[in-house]
Amino acid sequence: MAAIFALCDCNNFYVSCERVFNARLVNRPVVVLSNNDGCVVARSNEAKALGIKMGVPLFQAQHIIDAHDVQVLSSNYALYSDMSHRVMSVLQDFTPEIELYSIDEAFLNLEHNVASGSLSDFGRKIRQTIYQWTGIPISIGMAETKTLAKLANNLAKKSEKAKGVLDLSCSPYQDHALECTPVGNLWGIGRQYAKLLNSHGITNAKQFRDVDIRWARKTLTVVGARIVEELRGNSCLPLESFPPAKKSLTCSRSFGHSVETLSDLREAVATFTVRVAERLRKNKLVAGAITVFVATNRFAKDAPYYADSATIEMAYPTDTTPELLERSMKCIEKLYRAGCKFKSAGVLLNALAPASPMTIRMNNDKQWVKSRSLIRAVDRINARMGRDTIKFGIVGVEQRWKTKFEKRSARSTTNWNEILAIA
């Protein structure tokens, strides 16, 4: 028997997380903003119904928000990632054959769990359990391939009848489901591909499924050909239970205010370097190259757009913050331009490798051994006493560049001082 994929997707995830801890948000239009309170990245169904589009800049949606008293929140990633862990761990109780695909989605293989025919019932049980144990509503789509499961999930969300669970495997309704799905809604078909397909008269998923596979390959590369195969029920994308090794790590931010001095820019880039280095060590990796990038506001009309990057390859891969800081500070000296109003910057680590003894330099390098054990001690203290209990002077105190989060809710599940209190 072949795999049966189930895609479990949390509904309006960030909004749903906020609602668990704030009943006033229930049954009202709610949006959650991106970093820097820039764009709308999550919407409740009520907000969607008002016509607020995904990814729209806040100021462009402001008139709708004012007119309908839409509740607006900054992102609270500490809360969302903790709620994500809770949802995923409940899912893992149902089957070990699970791929954690994103913060709010997981693929399951139910081939060994259920006799087909009772798949929907099993799905409902999962859905009900998740809701009861975490407060998060989810939708589940099932089918023979990941692409079809995604499609089923979309329909499960929209259909009144499905009540959040739709099994399209061996279903006589598959043709109809594909016909109802605009080709641009398919997993892997974005704006450009949709435009291209539309220009060839292909507007729905069924038409795309039935194209000549060689044409798909030629026009949309192997990516397109794979989607066609998946729509035909031939699985090309296996369940990935073990996350593949990371190839790069980035920490970047846009600034709350534009930055014009080298010293402010250095503080920002130093901060990003410290953060990304922490994640590097957490992943037990070392980096062989570091890239720093900066940019001015690309929307500004009164000043030219400037964006550039600088890379340093290291003779010895490293995971210690001081060594990475030394390089990123060199890069930023090169990139800085007086008179530019910088709006964003970032640090990217590349050429990652496992931090095994073989790759971490000779153990007889005394200086290296010492600095590694020092930074590990710092990590342990910060893990126990709170982030930045010990920090590097170079990151500064004022941090005038700081990203905005003006409407952030409490970190109700990860910080004792912000735990929900019932008055």
Add this chain to the structure above:
DNA sequence: TCTGGGGTCCTAGGACCC
């Protein structure tokens, strides 16, 4: 005034080698 962040994969084309 105000426009996110963190990733991956694929291909074309140039450099280089024999």
Add this chain to the structure above:
DNA sequence: TCTGGGGTCCTAGGACCC
């Protein structure tokens, strides 16, 4: 007149995802 050819590696750019 006729100006090799095939392989590999690297990178930039473009597409996609959530």
